Amino acid sequence: MTTALPSHTTPEVRALLDDGRLLHELAHGLGGPFHALFPEQFDANAAAFRQAFTEAGVDGRVYYAKKANKAAVFVERAAVAGLGVDVASHGELREAMATGVQGADLVVTGPAKSDELLRVAALQGALVAVDALDELDRLQQVARGLGRTARALLRALPPGQPHSRFGLDCGEMAAALDRCVGDAVELEGFSFHLSGYDIQQRADLAAELVRLCRRARALGLRADRISVGGGFAVNYVDGEDWRRFEESRRPEHFHAAKTFGGFYPYHSPVAGADALRALLSTTPAGEDADLAALVRGAGVTLLVEPGRALLDQAGFTVFRVQGVKERDGYAILTVDGSSLSLSEQWFDSEFLPDPVLVPDERADIADAGPYPACVGAATCLESDMPTWRKIPFPLRPATGDLLVYLNTAGYQMDSNESPFHDLPLPPKVVVEPIADRFRWRLDRRHR
Ligand SMILES: *Cc1c(COP(=O)(O)O)cnc(C)c1O
Secondary structure (H helix, E strand, C coil): CCCCCCCCCCHHHHHHHHCCHHHHHHHHHHCCCEEEECHHHHHHHHHHHHHHHHHHCCCEEEEEEHHHCCCHHHHHHHHHHCCEEEECCHHHHHHHHHCCCCHHHEEECCCCCCHHHHHHHHHHCCEEEECCHHHHHHHHHHHHHHCCCEEEEEEECCCCCCCCCCCECHHHHHHHHHHCCCCCEEEEEEECCCCCCCHHHHHHHHHHHHHHHHHHHHCCCCCCEEECCCCCCCCCCCHHHHHHHHHHCCHHHEHHHCCCCCCCCCCCCCCHHHHHHHHHCCCCCCCCCCHHHHHHHHCCEEEECCCHHHHCCCEEEEEEEEEEEEECCEEEEEECCCHHHCHHHHHCCCCCCCCEEECCCCHHHHCCCCEEEEEECCCCCCCCCCEEEEEEECCCCCCCCEEEEECCCCCCCCCCCCCHHHCCCCCEEEEEEECCEEEEEECHHHC
């Protein structure tokens, strides 16, 4: 049988799971699956990132990468806390500004941004991460048309990820620097965003951007900030559990002996704000000081754009068990939603931390497991399984129980949501401890 992969959690989440009444009440009242959001956790994660900058004596700025979750509440908290927001579409920009984020606190990323998006960004004084030479030309045209100066970063193609479709290569970067001389664009600096979580690779490229700042300044350009993008890991499960899972993993641990393209690294020894700390104290290749000293010495402000890491433990996803079917040695649970509300399934992969069973009130609760079960969706697609893995549940799952997938706020909730089968989109419920109990309300986007 598969080993357990219990999810890390917080005391607040534990309390909600242990006394399941509020979750059952919400499942009943909302009549389907829902996502719970914890804005206080978002605040705490943001504060931890800022603290890492303070400790290192670095002038740093945190931009929340909005694409990781569509809820309004996290952007509201970002606005109130004075964080920046990373947006990559006109819709995200509109949402952020309507929520109270000032134009000057936005960074607009993404490839080949539309003229409409560039125009609003220029009018609102947002920072634009330019991804290509033709985009730089269009930004300049738009700014000239408005009689304004647009704020720009030039995004570098990472030498370590040469097949990335994003960013400017060395030759393009040199051409872009020349084209930035003039008034249509103020070049504030450079940016990159790397896939994966390699800290040394980030430190090396950050140092390269600091050198680019010096080069740009020699041309009379401002170049006083660099953005190292997102990619701060989240630590979902214990290292020992993860190692045991990896070592013992076999196809028969999954329904239909399903195999996958790969899994997210659910255990990360260095995650969140600690990953920023580690980055700042890493010595880039060819340098003899750490990155913190390097940016301080160059008078460079360091921007980060975490998405997933700011949402660590800031939400979970609740389904109700709608049916239980026995198979050879395990059960197939069917829940009242679909894997479109747990997006990892759509990357030839699976969200692995064990969902937690919150039983309905019933008599046989004392039974001792484990009871292995996989989890299917309430749809007619063979492949629509929130969990193929046979989870070793400590209790026998029954219809009416809730199944809670923990720590889903980062990318899992809504990037692939669709009202497939005319199933309603799960609403987002903001849950906050107020006085001695939890209060809830719907996220603004669902009102
Ligand atoms: C997606 C993205 C981020 C956020 O990445 P995380 O891994 O969630 O931290 C930041 N910057 C850019 C440019 C992105 O595309």
